[in-house]
Amino acid sequence: MRLRRLSLAVVLALAGLGPGAALGEVCARDDAGRELCLPAPAARIAALSPGATELTYAAGAGERVVAVVDYSDYPPEARQVPSVGSHTRLDLERLLALRPELVVGWITGNPPEQLATLEDMGLPVFYIEPRSFEGVASAIERLARLAGTEAAGDREAARFREGMAALAERYAGVEPVPVFYQVWDEPLMTVNDEHLIGKVLTLCGGTNVFGELDRLVPRLDEEAVLAADPEAILAGGMGEENRDWLTHWERYPELTAVARDNLFFVPPSLIQRPTPRMLEGSRLFCEKLEQARERRGG
Incomplete structure (x- = not known):
């Protein structure tokens, strides 16, 4: 160059x-x-x-x-x-x-x-x-x-x-949790495994249910999410305290994530910007997925 x-x-x-x-x-x-x-x-x-x-x-x-x-x-x-x-x-x-x-x-x-x-x-x-x-x-x-x-x-x-190395060490070898991360609502969008947010999911022991899609930020429809049946759904929203995107999924009680109360909100600025605050967002991601594991019961 x-x-x-x-x-x-x-x-x-x-x-x-x-x-x-x-x-x-x-x-x-x-x-x-x-x-x-x-x-x-x-x-x-x-x-x-x-x-x-x-x-x-x-x-x-x-x-x-x-x-x-x-x-x-x-x-x-x-x-x-x-x-x-x-x-x-x-x-x-x-x-x-x-x-x-x-x-x-x-x-x-x-x-x-x-x-x-x-x-x-x-x-x-x-x-x-x-x-x-x-x-x-x-x-x-x-x-x-x-x-x-x-x-x-x-x-x-x-x-x-x-901080990121400590998280990787702490969550190495944990039981995987199938996860859907919602990055936007209209159109419905997620991330694949190559996206930085996808790498946070992997670090925390999550399995991104749409991780193998080609695009970094794929567009989806609700039917795809229902078919994937994630064990946990993580989302930000239109604002730092707006949980409306998660409320939407409550209309589908058959979803495992809904049935187990694994609808988790993470303030978008902590995870959607590639900055040092991603460390704080990653800790929240990992904590939420740990809660999902604890809710599996016997």
Whole structure:
């Protein structure tokens, strides 16, 4: 992959620095496989997804975030940062006015043509899309490198790795629980085993009843769920405390998950964003599946 270097003149102009500013090149490879080099750690960062915002703060660079997108609600201080639209439609004029020195883009979530426009204008775009637990930890470390906050980023990455490893050890060899995870309601959607959420299910000793489907986020109908007859159903919802998606399944008392009261709610932000909070969400997943095992009776 070609090495992309933002010209010194562009960086200095964007940052409002003079030619005597202290410099020190920093480089990192993004999740698109491209190496990005900056002549100095980024002091002004635009995070173009809620997950990118969380990862940047986790990397110790929260004070450098000058732009976010809608629903960037964690940590709480991120809510005070100017929004430049949604992750699917960016207000480029507003974004440029905030003079970012680094743009953190979402490979499959941001409009590729808008990210390409930013690059054509000389802005450095670092593409992220963690697809594994290690990918989450690595993203934190790489963002910390680009922001010059390695000490904080390395600590958080180590905490996440150690926590996930502890869960894997604790739930190794447990009795499997057939699970349906609902990621959306209309249309009805789930995840396969290659999805990061699917990997959480496996870590906790769950068997994803739709894990072998080809698409990362397959669409389903109710009949498919009824035929699969999962022992547990886990879902988020439209909001952090909205359990309506689970209430829907109560109309099918013949489902094993309903009969055993194994309808479990997990706040979506804890599991649907590839960030360190996935550790907390994974602990909840594992606890819910342990409850399902306990309800099997003799």
